[in-house]
Amino acid sequence: MSQQISESHLNHLEEEAIFILREVAASFERPALLFSGGKDSCVVLRLAEKAFKNRVAGNEFSGRLPFPLLHVDTGHNFPEVIAFRDQRVAEMGERLVVGHLEDSMARGTVRLSHPLESRNGHQTVTLLEAIEEHRFDCLIGGARRDEEKARAKERIFSHRDSFGQWQPKEQRPELWNLFNTRIRPGEHFRAFPISNWTELDVWLYIARENIPLPSLYYAHERSVIRRKGLLVPLTEVTPPEAGELVETATVRFRTVGDMTCTCPVESSALNASDIVAETLTVTVSERGATRMDDRTSEASMERRKKEGYF
């Protein structure tokens, strides 16, 4: 794919994202930034540092963000990602709130139909419980409109009703940069500073800014199972089925979500610049290459979002 790579375009996207982040901090009383350790949330975190912190000697950032970080842990996250998350939070001196899906299971608000069921869809319950418990009124997320068709329809400031639900037909028109963030008690917003970014833009920015990421994003050897055109990583929650062959492949993850539904792609890309070059020639979308759960129905993302999924 021949594409324009433009430094000024990247600067413009950065300006827009920082503007949105400051808008959240100025408009809401109790915002939080969703941080999973994934590449999009790492980019949003860097943008937040630029929006709210000062550069000091050695080009490091000083100070603390005006909101905590929030992660919903399904208990099925890749251990490398959780370790990375905790290390980054400690290095930056930020506050991290973790909502554990297993706590929701203990409370009985999440019930699995079988033990190895994907917990990805269930995390909505834990997310909404965390919002209620901490009375968050705006969650900043790293979703992009190029990821998926239902995301393409969502506003930058996306209103959620008192059940945490997205109402696609009731979206507030977004005019100029005059965001309507007015809210009633019990309702909240989701704000997406990198809505207008593409996967390529994200990798260009990671390369430009030297943003640290979990090692899973870069080429490594991993035991995988080839299943329905996907490379399913071998983990304790994704065992091989009868007759399936486990093999070793050189892979990287384009997206890191729940272990039960995230697949790597074959790649030898060792750093962000390699991935930029790879992304320029890619022929399969990020979700198409990597997600098991979105394949069940064309509307699966939309349905989950209506229930409050992020």
Add this chain to the structure above:
Amino acid sequence: MSAVLNSLIHHETDVDTQHRALRFLTAGSVDDGKSTLIGRLLFDSRAILADQLDTLEKRAAGAPIDLSLLTDGLEAEREQGITIDVAYRYFATRTRKFIIADAPGHEQYTRNMVTAAAGSDAAVVLVDITKLDLEQAEVTLLPQTRRHSLLAHLLRVPSIVFAINKIDALVHPAEGYAKVSRALRQFAEEAGIEVQAIVPVSALRGDNVTQPLESNWYQGPSLLQVLESLPTVQEKVEGRLAIPVQYVATNGDGTGHQPRTLWGRIAHGQVQAGDEIQILPSGQKARVVEVRKAGSTVAQVVAGESAGVLLDRQLDASRGDWIVTPGSSEPTNAFEATLAWLDTEAAQVGRKYWVRHGNRWVQARITAIEHKVDIHTLQEADAHELAVNEIGHVRIETQQPLPVEPYAANRVGGALIVVDPTTNRTSGALLVR
């Protein structure tokens, strides 16, 4: 930017002159082929990836794939075969990035077009040539062509392009194109619309969308070539300064000194240390001692960028205020505006609404509806209220004075939204006259 990225840029890019992506909206009615045209732009520019194509091929079950299905993202849209809401699509060519605001042409057309047009650099108005009577000496345009163009014009979308679609369906395309072009040019002249281009296309076949038409009757650019050449709205860097204060940060340095940084995206002008400024509406003056950008001190910050401004004295300045060149702006609490109404509950004279100008929310009321505008003809008619999808000329009174500017001179200073205090719905868009 790193050397690796630099080499990628030189390798992949012919020119890098644009500050940012071109944002454009597409206007057209149901069945005019709008979704097909967008699908074609995405498909031919290779923004559609194999798995997305795979989904379409499965649904086509052997028949040619339907490109229009690429843009219908919601379940209800697929069920009903219509587009409900504005969606944003991305594609790029060797020379440029694009963001399409895909506004549905359905019943709620005005509301959706207003949303898509706010902030767009260009509008592509689709004309379905098969719906026109080409036997007439003078072709009569369809009402929706007039409506879409007039709306884009009224909202001051800078560039308007006509795409005459379905030329593949004509036996004599040259003649049809010439006749419809003539009618479009005449209409545009009467309405005062400056036309950037009139391009014949077949979205279905892909003629003249991204690949130039090879014909003896049309030697002009393809639609994509036109889009690649259109200007983006440039912020005014020269002249007086205006910054709506967005966020005030207190940076304690541990010595008990608490300097305040006033952050805001510069509407126009530029700012550097040493400049004298004035805070509106209080009118207090101060001198800039430091300018910051994204965490660092910089020499200068210009229109379009967010500036962090530190002043030489502690002033009462907060979100919603403006930082301006002294004496350059006179706030007012009464002004005239064009009001596009978006809410199913009609606009009422005398009722209190919230309006947002820059970063300030104030209460406001419509003191008079001078008239409403017939968007088929731009004729003015008496009105006591504005219903959904109606546009009128109104007088507004605000609870506090605002430094408004004519929208034509500056989008940031001239645009406001109206919010219903009961429902919190965004009910209207105001363009200061």
